[in-house]
Amino acid sequence: MVSGKGGTGKTTVAAALALALATEGRRTLLVEVEGRQGIAQLFGTEALPYEERKIAVAPGGGEVFALAIDAERALLDYLQMFYKLGSAGRALKKLGAIDFATTIAPGLRDVLLTGKACEAVRRTDKAGRYVYDHVVMDAPPTGRVTRFLNVNDEVAGLARIGPIHHQAQAVMKVLKSPQTAVHLVTLLEEMPVQETADGRAELAEAGLPLGRVIVNMVRPHHLDEAALQAAAGKQRAGVAQALSRAGLGGARRGGLAERLVDPLLEQAAEHAERVGLERAQRAVLDGLGVSTYELPLLGRGMDLAGLYELATELRKQVSAE
Amino acid sequence: MSGTVTAVLGTDAPARLEVDRLLDDPQTRIVVCCGSGGVGKTTTAAALGVRAAERGRRVVVLTIDPARRLAQSMGIDSLDNTPRRVAGVGGSGGASGGGELHAMMLDMKRTFDEIVEAHADAERSRAILENPFYQSLSAGFAGTQEYMAMEKLGQLRARDDWDLIIVDTPPSRSALDFLDAPKRLGSFLDGKFIRVLMAPAKVGGRAGMKFLNVGMSMMTGTLSKVMGGQLLKDVQTFVAAMDTMFGGFRTRADATYRLLQAPGTAFLVVAAPEPDALREAAYFVERLAAEDMPLAGLVLNRVHGSGAVQLSAERALAAAENLDEGGIVDQEPGKAGVRGSGTTPEDGSPAAVDEITAGLLRLHAERMQVIAREQQTRDRFTSLHPEVAVAEVAALPGDVHDLAGLRAIGDRLAAGGPAGV
Numbered sequence: 098m099v100s101g102k103g104g105t106g107k108t109t110v111a112a113a114l115a116l117a118l119a120t121e122g123r124r125t126l127l128v129e130v131e132g133r134q135g136i137a138q139l140f141g142t143e144a145l146p147y148e149e150r151k152i153a154v155a156p157g158g159g160e161v162f163a164l165a166i167d168a169e170r171a172l173l174d175y176l177q178m179f180y181k182l183g184s185a186g187r188a189l190k191k192l193g194a195i196d197f198a199t200t201i202a203p204g205l206r207d208v209l210l211t212g213k214a215c216e217a218v219r220r221t222d223k224a225g226r227y228v229y230d231h232v233v234m235d236a237p238p239t240g241r242v243t244r245f246l247n248v249n250d251e252v253a254g255l256a257r258i259g260p261i262h263h264q265a266q267a268v269m270k271v272l273k274s275p276q277t278a279v280h281l282v283t284l285l286e287e288m289p290v291q292e293t294a295d296g297r298a299e300l301a302e303a304g305l306p307l308g309r310v311i312v313n314m315v316r317p318h319h320l321d322e323a324a325l326q327a328a329a330g331k332q333r334a335g336v337a338q339a340l341s342r343a344g345l346g347g348a349r350r351g352g353l354a355e356r357l358v359d360p361l362l363e364q365a366a367e368h369a370e371r372v373g374l375e376r377a378q379r380a381v382l383d384g385l386g387v388s389t390y391e392l393p394l395l396g397r398g399m400d401l402a403g404l405y406e407l408a409t410e411l412r413k414q415v416s417a418e
Numbered sequence: 419m420s421g422t423v424t425a426v427l428g429t430d431a432p433a434r435l436e437v438d439r440l441l442d443d444p445q446t447r448i449v450v451c452c453g454s455g456g457v458g459k460t461t462t463a464a465a466l467g468v469r470a471a472e473r474g475r476r477v478v479v480l481t482i483d484p485a486r487r488l489a490q491s492m493g494i495d496s497l498d499n500t501p502r503r504v505a506g507v508g509g510s511g512g513a514s515g516g517g518e519l520h521a522m523m524l525d526m527k528r529t530f531d532e533i534v535e536a537h538a539d540a541e542r543s544r545a546i547l548e549n550p551f552y553q554s555l556s557a558g559f560a561g562t563q564e565y566m567a568m569e570k571l572g573q574l575r576a577r578d579d580w581d582l583i584i585v586d587t588p589p590s591r592s593a594l595d596f597l598d599a600p601k602r603l604g605s606f607l608d609g610k611f612i613r614v615l616m617a618p619a620k621v622g623g624r625a626g627m628k629f630l631n632v633g634m635s636m637m638t639g640t641l642s643k644v645m646g647g648q649l650l651k652d653v654q655t656f657v658a659a660m661d662t663m664f665g666g667f668r669t670r671a672d673a674t675y676r677l678l679q680a681p682g683t684a685f686l687v688v689a690a691p692e693p694d695a696l697r698e699a700a701y702f703v704e705r706l707a708a709e710d711m712p713l714a715g716l717v718l719n720r721v722h723g724s725g726a727v728q729l730s731a732e733r734a735l736a737a738a739e740n741l742d743e744g745g746i747v748d749q750e751p752g753k754a755g756v757r758g759s760g761t762t763p764e765d766g767s768p769a770a771v772d773e774i775t776a777g778l779l780r781l782h783a784e785r786m787q788v789i790a791r792e793q794q795t796r797d798r799f800t801s802l803h804p805e806v807a808v809a810e811v812a813a814l815p816g817d818v819h820d821l822a823g824l825r826a827i828g829d830r831l832a833a834g835g836p837a838g839v
């Protein structure tokens with residue numbers, strides 16, 4: 098499960114993780130549940146139907162499949178499976194009953210979505226081997242993820258008996274087992290880190306297994322505080338001379354190189370302030386006592402090559418343990 | 419990618435958005451800050467509120483999910499769902515001329531509860547509030563937050579205690595959600611199936627009746643089998659208790675929607691100079707035009723600038739490499755100035771100074787690349803929508819979490835020009 102504050106890179110990280118886990122001939126399934134077609138967008142393919150499709154190959158012959166789970170369709174399938182509704186199912190849909198039920202019955206939508214993912218986790222082929230080595234879900238954001246996963250509590254108020262109740266219990270068994278990990282994506286900024294802390298506490302309280310915190314879009318640090326102070330103070334003239342030596346003009350007052358010193362130092366001061374804030378946020382994360390992975394900010398923006406790059410990075414960090 | 423930077427105020431630069439003129443105009447009664455997730459809607463709304471109050475207006479800001487420290491600095495971290503006076507803004511004399519800032523953060527569930535309480539007697543509203551369907555709807559339905567933001571805006575406007583209302587909009591992927599989601603909730607509550615559950619007899623003639631009854635019994639039958647018998651009872655209590663209110667939801671959504679079209683309302687689209695955010699902004703601009711909703715302009719937030727644009731990224735990198743090679747032998751290339759390298763900056767040796775300088779140059783190269791990328795993205799938006807006035811706000815190095823920070827953003831909003839350093 099990959100969660101995190103909105104916009105921190107949940108979809109991107111989930112996709113990179115599915116790729117990373119698919120190396121060496123493995124097969125993974127990447128699922129999304131919010132009807133946003135984020136996976137299709139990321140991989141530059143047509144909208145995904147409610148059907149498992151091969152979407153990418155990983156280095157070493159692995160395969161990534163993708164599925165966009167649709168709660169209404171899942172409910173219809175479900176009713177079909179238990180009650181053999183036939184065309185009556187379509188009539189219910191037409192009447193708005195299916196939409197109504199999945200929208201308003203507390204927990205029903207969630208148990209359908211997580212149920213479908215758990216079914217894929219448990220599915221085996223004829224030889225009894227798991228069809229997917231890993232299932233990666235691009236899950237709802239931190240604020241909603243605990244409720245989303247804690248389906249048993251959610252449907253408890255409605256269904257104390259019956260198939261939905263059993264389904265919820267089966268889902269919970271998988272979700273609370275060591276087979277599951279909920280990873281939280283964050284940036285080194287105040288609000289995402291705060292959400293990570295809150296999310297961690299909520300997951301723990303619900304007995305759901307926290308995986309890693311994945312720090313995304315990490316930027317390189319070029320200068321430290323000490324270097325900066327030196328540059329701004331005693332070494333100011335030295336910096337002008339160095340710029341001049343590097344071919345950027347005269348170092349004397351008013352010379353081309355000398356005029357660069359102030360703006361460059363100002364940029365460096367901003368950089369140092371940002372680095373300081375990032376350090377503070379990192380300290381907050383350290384204080385949570387969770388292990389982290391880190392992914393770099395890709396300067397040129399996100400494309401397929403970038404996604405593979407992030408997957409390789411994750412792979413390296415996973416196997417370094 | 420080309421590293422050239424076009425002049426920031428080229429001939430085809432868009433018109434500047436005159437923020438102070440907008441805020442000072444007594445005709446301006448509502449300012450709505452829209453945009454995609456994380457671009458700075460809440461910050462912009464709060465900064466405009468502070469600025470307008472200090473320029474003499476009696477302002478209320480409706481914020482949605484503000485960062486904790488920002489809420490604390492405005493004294494609105496207790497969720498009581500009503501506006502509170504913000505201390506230290508406007509007021510006693512000075513240039514502020516009697517302006518005041520009030521602020522609140524939206525509690526969506528409570529706003530929903532209050533609608534229920536206002537429209538049903540005590541017993542009925544208790545039945546609704548305790549119903550699990552209601553609880554799920556009020557806490558989880560996609561669009562409830564947007565609906566309640568609009569609802570609250572309607573309430574604030576109706577109170578007429580303020581001469582300017584500034585509205586933040588909920589975090590969502592798409593700016594369009596703010597316009598679309600309330601209708602979604604409205605039509606859901608007013609939808610076919612709920613009408614069927616409420617009063618099958620009212621819908622259609624005899625043939626319709628028959629079909630609906632079949633549908634109903636099938637629906638209730640299967641669902642109660644699937645989820646247990648309690649479900650049906652809850653649905654029926656819920657629907658019965660909400661009966662008189664359902665139609666009202668859509669009517670209310672429609673009324674607030676019209677408020678957004680009224681003269682006196684101004685939309686500001688907030689975006690970061692990034693492809694996703696500006697694409698969303700463009701959609702939103704087009705949608706506002708289609709709906710006859712008045713767009714004041716685009717706030718381009720977190721724009722990067724440099725005081726040394728004359729030095730290109732390429733030249734800066736070449737110069738940095740030059741310094742790396744300049745006799746520093748005991749060091750890997752590309753690591754100049756990084757923590758943990760051999761020389762210390764304080765020792766003042768030429769090698770140490772070169773190392774620092776190379777670091778400064780690399781930082782600058784990175785900054786210039788960011789500026790070039792942002793400029794490209796903005797040019798694309800400007801060529802699509804040259805008519806949209808723009809105010810640029812520089813990226814501050816840290817978060818904005820106090821009144822001083824909000825004032826700094828306000829100053830930049832008002833200056834509107836290119837984001838220098």
Ligand SMILES: Nc1ncnc2c1ncn2[C@@H]1O[C@H](COP(=O)(O)OP(=O)(O)OP(=O)(O)O)[C@@H](O)[C@H]1O
Pocket residue numbers: 101102103104105106107108109110135238313314315392393394395396398399407455591694
């Ligand atoms: N490491 C990275 N480097 C550069 N850009 C990134 C990185 N990770 C994510 N992005 C970009 O950040 C944006 C947000 O990422 P993404 O859509 O994955 O986030 P999300 O958490 O799924 O968002 P939402 O909450 O809207 O679902 C996208 O434009 C994506 O391309």
Ligand SMILES: Nc1ncnc2c1ncn2[C@@H]1O[C@H](COP(=O)(O)OP(=O)(O)OP(=O)(O)O)[C@@H](O)[C@H]1O
Pocket residue numbers: 286287288453454455456457458459460461462482483484485587588589590719720721811812813814815816817818819827
């Ligand atoms: N010009 C700026 N310079 C530096 N930081 C900024 C700037 N504008 C906003 N921020 C910071 O960016 C973060 C996001 O801003 P804000 O909360 O206003 O965005 P939002 O659009 O309301 O987000 P959401 O969609 O999550 O509601 C905050 O931490 C804020 O302090």
Ligand SMILES: [Mg+2]
Pocket residue numbers: 107108109135235
């Ligand atoms: Mg996503």
Ligand SMILES: [Mg+2]
Pocket residue numbers: 459460461482483484586587588589
């Ligand atoms: Mg916000």
